[in-house]
Amino acid sequence: MKEFTKKEIxxxxxxExxxxxTAHDNIPHVKPVSYLQHENSIIVATDYNTRTFENIKLNPRTAIVVDIYKxxxxxxxxxxxxxEIxxxxxxxxxFYTMFYEKFEWVRKEPWGENEAPFLKIIPKNIKSWGLI
Known part of the structure; x- marks a missing residue:
C-alpha cells in the first residue's frame, strides 16, 4: 500500500x-463520484445497480482521479x-456518518446497511502534480 503525502491529503x-x-471485458468505464479521503484510502458511495459496482465485483482494480483544471x-x-466493498x-x-456530515445529498436521501455500499480504494500507486 502506498501512503499519501501531507500535501496530497x-x-x-x-x-469532493x-x-x-473501472473495467469489464476490457472495456473502461469512467464516471464522476463523491468521495472522502480517510486513513490512506479513498471512500466512494455507490449503488448496487450500477456498472461501477458490477465491475468492482468482477475486477477490484480501480483508478480514481481528483483534479482541478486551470x-x-x-x-x-x-x-x-x-x-474493497x-x-x-x-x-x-x-463511512456513512462521514458522508452524512459532508454531503447534503446523503442527508436528503439517507440509506442503511445493505441498501447501498461504499467502495474503499486502497492505493497501490499514487501520482500527483501541481501541489505546492
Missing part, C-alpha cells in the same frame, strides 16, 4: 468530486488501487 480533503474508472496551474492526485458493520457506519 490536504488537496484531497479540499474537494472525483472520477472513478490552464498552467493544473493540480491532481491520481490513484490506482484495489477496491463495504456493505455493513462498523466500517460502513463510520
Amino acid at each position: 490536504s488537496f484531497l480533503e479540499s474537494l 468530486e472525483a472520477r472513478i474508472a 490552464s498552467g496551474e493544473h493540480k491532481a492526485v491520481s490513484v490506482q488501487g484495489i477496491t 463495504v456493505e455493513n458493520g462498523t466500517e460502513f457506519k463510520k
